[in-house]
Amino acid sequence: MDERLAAFKGLLFALSDAATFLFTRPLGLTILGAALLLAAGARLWTVVSGRRLAARAAGEDFGVGAATGAALREVAGMGLKAAGALPALAGLAAALVLLVGLADATRAVDDYIAGQRRVAELSATVRNLDRRYKSMDVSIEEVVDGRIKAKLAFYDYRNPQAPAKTQSIDIAGKELFIDAIVCNFDYSEISAGKAINLAIPFKLFSDEVSETQGVALTLLDDRGIPLMYERSPDELYGLGADAFGARLAELMSLLRTDEAARGAGIVRSLYGDAVHRDVKKGDSFSVWVEQTGGLTVKDASSF
Amino acid sequence: MRGIEGRRRGSPLLGWLIILLSFGLAGYFWFQGLGSSQKERIALLESASSKLKSETVPIKFMVLSREGGQIKARIKLYDLAGGEVAVIEKSWPGKELYIDMLLEPVRTARESKEPDSWIAFPYRIFTDELSAASGSLLFDAYDGGGFPEVLGGAEWSPAERLAISTAFADARRKAASGLPAADASQGVFGSAAHEISGISSFEVGIVYKVVCRVKGGIEIAEDR
Numbered sequence: 001m002d003e004r005l006a007a008f009k010g011l012l013f014a015l016s017d018a019a020t021f022l023f024t025r026p027l028g029l030t031i032l033g034a035a036l037l038l039a040a041g042a043r044l045w046t047v048v049s050g051r052r053l054a055a056r057a058a059g060e061d062f063g064v065g066a067a068t069g070a071a072l073r074e075v076a077g078m079g080l081k082a083a084g085a086l087p088a089l090a091g092l093a094a095a096l097v098l099l100v101g102l103a104d105a106t107r108a109v110d111d112y113i114a115g116q117r118r119v120a121e122l123s124a125t126v127r128n129l130d131r132r133y134k135s136m137d138v139s140i141e142e143v144v145d146g147r148i149k150a151k152l153a154f155y156d157y158r159n160p161q162a163p164a165k166t167q168s169i170d171i172a173g174k175e176l177f178i179d180a181i182v183c184n185f186d187y188s189e190i191s192a193g194k195a196i197n198l199a200i201p202f203k204l205f206s207d208e209v210s211e212t213q214g215v216a217l218t219l220l221d222d223r224g225i226p227l228m229y230e231r232s233p234d235e236l237y238g239l240g241a242d243a244f245g246a247r248l249a250e251l252m253s254l255l256r257t258d259e260a261a262r263g264a265g266i267v268r269s270l271y272g273d274a275v276h277r278d279v280k281k282g283d284s285f286s287v288w289v290e291q292t293g294g295l296t297v298k299d300a301s302s303f
Numbered sequence: 304m305r306g307i308e309g310r311r312r313g314s315p316l317l318g319w320l321i322i323l324l325s326f327g328l329a330g331y332f333w334f335q336g337l338g339s340s341q342k343e344r345i346a347l348l349e350s351a352s353s354k355l356k357s358e359t360v361p362i363k364f365m366v367l368s369r370e371g372g373q374i375k376a377r378i379k380l381y382d383l384a385g386g387e388v389a390v391i392e393k394s395w396p397g398k399e400l401y402i403d404m405l406l407e408p409v410r411t412a413r414e415s416k417e418p419d420s421w422i423a424f425p426y427r428i429f430t431d432e433l434s435a436a437s438g439s440l441l442f443d444a445y446d447g448g449g450f451p452e453v454l455g456g457a458e459w460s461p462a463e464r465l466a467i468s469t470a471f472a473d474a475r476r477k478a479a480s481g482l483p484a485a486d487a488s489q490g491v492f493g494s495a496a497h498e499i500s501g502i503s504s505f506e507v508g509i510v511y512k513v514v515c516r517v518k519g520g521i522e523i524a525e526d527r
Contacts, residue, residue: 108334112338115338115342118345119345119348122348125348126348126355129352130355173436174483177495206434207435207436210429210432211399211401268524271496271523272498274401274495274497275495276495277491277493278482278483279487283487290516290520292355292356293514294494294496294522295494296406296519296520298490299487299490
């Protein structure tokens with residue numbers, strides 16, 4: 001059905017384009033005029049040649065005056081015939097106008113449908129890019145004698161409603177750094193809903209404690225998979241535990257080396273990002289993974 | 304009398320034609336309006352999508368060498384028009400380079416109750432072995448008479464210039480006195496993008512760029 005409709009539309013558009021070209025464009029009008037003149041010239045030539053042959057056969061003289069007279073009579077005859085065909089020509093013109101109108105209306109409807117499809121695609125793009133996922137919550141319990149005591153809650157982006165794990169820390173400094181591996185996928189993957197930017201917090205340090213002396217966040221299991229991404233078989237729907245494990249391992253392999261990520265072709269960037277801010281007792285803030293790329297920090301009260 | 308009756312009867316065809324034409328015209332204008340509102344919506348969505356992705360590149364850098372436990376790198380700072388503002392070449396102890404940015408929240412839309420965008424200031428360079436407090440501050444390198452030159456090359460109103468200069472002066476003052484410039488009470492936070500040994504390292508001789516997004520995320524990518 002679609003193929004037949006497409007074929008009909010193709011024919012309709014071709015006829016409409018040809019009519020529009022011939023009757024509205026200067027070049028089309030020139031070609032049409034030239035064709036009519038050529039046809040009229042050929043007709044006159046045939047008539048005058050016929051008359052000349054007839055005159056010769058009859059042994060009569062056929063001069064310029066006789067030829068002009070024959071031509072003028074033929075021209076007048078053609079004019080009369082054209083006048084007689086005026087109703088038919090008007091009908092043809094009306095049919096052509098109808099044809100062009102129908103083609104334009106069909107094109108307008110097609111454009112509208114394509115526009116609606118584009119609106120749906122763009123809406124999905126904006127919705128997916130504007131989305132963010134909570135990576136972790138930080139609650140500052142105490143800042144005393146140059147030491148920070150805090151409680152961290154880590155989230156799995158698949159279930160950001162409740163923390164997957166918590167950890168308490170105690171570190172020297174005034175400013176807290178939360179270090180994470182960040183994996184940003186191509187915009188096309190995100191906007192199509194095929195991928196979500198990932199962040200895996202792995203270390204905590206401060207303005208006074210360097211990263212190498214920082215506190216490791218023990219989130220990886222023996223397969224190198226962050227615990228927050230693990231699931232019990234009971235929690236899996238529509239996917240077997242083995243298949244889920246294989247998918248997860250595949251995903252995590254992207255995070256192991258930059259080369260693997262590049263090889264996959266869908267990872268835009270892979271790097272570490274230590275977000276930080278000064279802290280005081282009672283502070284509570286969250287680290288978010290932005291789907292446009294990178295991490296942001298916002299007060300818990302902002303959401 | 305007969306004439307009047309004749310006119311009253313008239314031809315119903317003309318009436319139908321006028322009604323049909325009126326419907327046709329109304330349908331045409333309705334469809335035109337529909338198409339125009341659809342085009343406006345598409346333009347709005349395209350603009351929202353590009354705004355979400357919009358980015359600035361205030362820093363590009365290249366690791367020159369990694370020898371004797373030191374990382375030597377050349378850091379170049381750029382304004383918003385892509386003009387070079389400053390070049391810093393230095394060595395730092397460690398294996399992983401951290402490029403620290405300060406993100407100041409700003410309100411771009413009058414109707415927004417909360418900050419909806421972020422302005423990025425290059426803050427400092429440190430490493431995995433050098434604590435942030437001992438890192439190299441970058442503020443002096445792009446201070447153009449109190450205005451951060453990395454935000455030059457754009458049309459700022461006097462009020463916007465003043466707000467930017469005030470935020471910059473505040474960050475400089477705190478950093479100079481050894482306090483964290485990422486003042487949480489102002490909604491400011493820092494973001495130190497860095498390499499991770501064994502996973503993602505900055506290759507010697509390759510130029511990388513620090514991409515700052517209007518949404519607040521910092522990203523490091525190869526400058527191809």
